[in-house]
Amino acid sequence: MSLGVYIHIPFCAAKCRYCDFNSHISDYSERKLYVSALCDEIRNFKNDDMQVDTIYFGGGTPTILEPSQLAQILNAVYDTFNVDKTCEITTECNPATIDKNGLELLRSSGFNRISIGMQSANDDELKFLGRIHSFAECEKCVRDAREAGFENLSVDLMFGLPRQTIETWKTTLRKAVALSPNHISCYGLKIEEGTPFYSMNIDIDEELSRDMYDICDEFLYKNGYGMYEISNFAKSGCESRHNIKYWKCDDYIGFGAGAYSCVNGVRFSNVRDTNDYINREGKVIDKYEQSEFDKISEYIFLGLRMVDGIDLAEFKNRFSKSIYEVFEKQIEKNIHRGTMIIKNDRLIIPKKYLYVSNAILVDFV
Numbered sequence: 557m558s559l560g561v562y563i564h565i566p567f568c569a570a571k572c573r574y575c576d577f578n579s580h581i582s583d584y585s586e587r588k589l590y591v592s593a594l595c596d597e598i599r600n601f602k603n604d605d606m607q608v609d610t611i612y613f614g615g616g617t618p619t620i621l622e623p624s625q626l627a628q629i630l631n632a633v634y635d636t637f638n639v640d641k642t643c644e645i646t647t648e649c650n651p652a653t654i655d656k657n658g659l660e661l662l663r664s665s666g667f668n669r670i671s672i673g674m675q676s677a678n679d680d681e682l683k684f685l686g687r688i689h690s691f692a693e694c695e696k697c698v699r700d701a702r703e704a705g706f707e708n709l710s711v712d713l714m715f716g717l718p719r720q721t722i723e724t725w726k727t728t729l730r731k732a733v734a735l736s737p738n739h740i741s742c743y744g745l746k747i748e749e750g751t752p753f754y755s756m757n758i759d760i761d762e763e764l765s766r767d768m769y770d771i772c773d774e775f776l777y778k779n780g781y782g783m784y785e786i787s788n789f790a791k792s793g794c795e796s797r798h799n800i801k802y803w804k805c806d807d808y809i810g811f812g813a814g815a816y817s818c819v820n821g822v823r824f825s826n827v828r829d830t831n832d833y834i835n836r837e838g839k840v841i842d843k844y845e846q847s848e849f850d851k852i853s854e855y856i857f858l859g860l861r862m863v864d865g866i867d868l869a870e871f872k873n874r875f876s877k878s879i880y881e882v883f884e885k886q887i888e889k890n891i892h893r894g895t896m897i898i899k900n901d902r903l904i905i906p907k908k909y910l911y912v913s914n915a916i917l918v919d920f921v
């Protein structure tokens with residue numbers, strides 16, 4: 557069985573104003589205890605000969621840890637699982653938290669893909685978001701990562717930001733492409749409850765965001781980056797293998813505070829609080845077998861985020877029934893409206909409707 561492994565690092569140097577992820581500011585001793593608990597959790601995992609083909613360090617900011625600590629965690633994964641020779645091993649990275657030596661150490665310890673949180677090429681926008689790096693630092697980080705031997709590199713961008721204009725967004729896209737990453741993720745800003753932006757009553761101009769999304773799709777396509785999922789664009793062959801596992805509901809195991817797992821239709825998640833996690837107070841807090849309907853619904857919801865949609869034969873093979881047996885009316889309604897099509901035996905949401913796919917998919921949950 558092939559498996560993805562996710563490692564959660566719940567620490568950041570500072571909290572961005574829009575972020576509701578499970579992360580906080582920490583000191584060295586907390587991080588040290590966390591790394592030790594994390595390695596224990598990985599090494600104690602009962603592994604029935606699972607073959608790991610993707611590993612992803614996310615957060616938080618994984619690179620807030622010492623590179624040697626990241627290597628220590630990766631070694632625990634190597635010691636516990638059979639890791640494919642061609643395994644995609646990614647770490648997310650904040651440009652202000654790592655230097656060239658650190659990147660070299662990561663590369664030599666087995667990391668082969670890096671995902672850099674660039675977000676914007678405009679320093680005023682970065683500052684307003686609460687990011688701790690400048691665009692110049694991001695450019696340097698990309699250069700250092702290349703020199704350290706990372707051939708597979710992704711950058712994250714954000715649109716729909718307060719104070720962002722079409723012109724500054726175009727500049728961000730142009731400067732991102734000039735860095736020549738293999739992969740670009742573009743996320744529209746969402747205002748999440750409990751964040752500083754929520755308290756500041758920041759409004760999002762939905763129409764402007766939509767225009768920015770369309771500009772991004774067109775510009776990236778012209779520059780050799782194909783959209784393969786609502787928010788993700790890649791040069792051919794450089795799609796994120798790990799994230800595709802999530803969208804295809806393939807098996808993955810998450811380690812660390814608040815990490816989610818899904819293995820053979822059983823979902824479970826770790827306790828979210830870092831102290832509780834370190835102290836082992838009921839590590840696994842939620843574990844349930846998904847109903848058949850939940851599995852199908854999730855498979856459709858996530859699969860239709862991808863540009864090439866769902867393979868109908870694969871669906872039948874997986875669930876021993878045709879998709880029409882479950883959602884005939886909903887599919888017919890959407891095909892009639894033009895918001896879904898069947899092409900090459902695949903069910904697809906046409907690209908022009910992907911941006912509003914959540915609204916389309918409410919019928920399927």
Ligand code: SF4
Nearest residue numbers: 568571572575615616
């Ligand atoms: S660096 Fe990422 S995880 Fe950390 S606060 Fe900012 S957005 Fe959130």
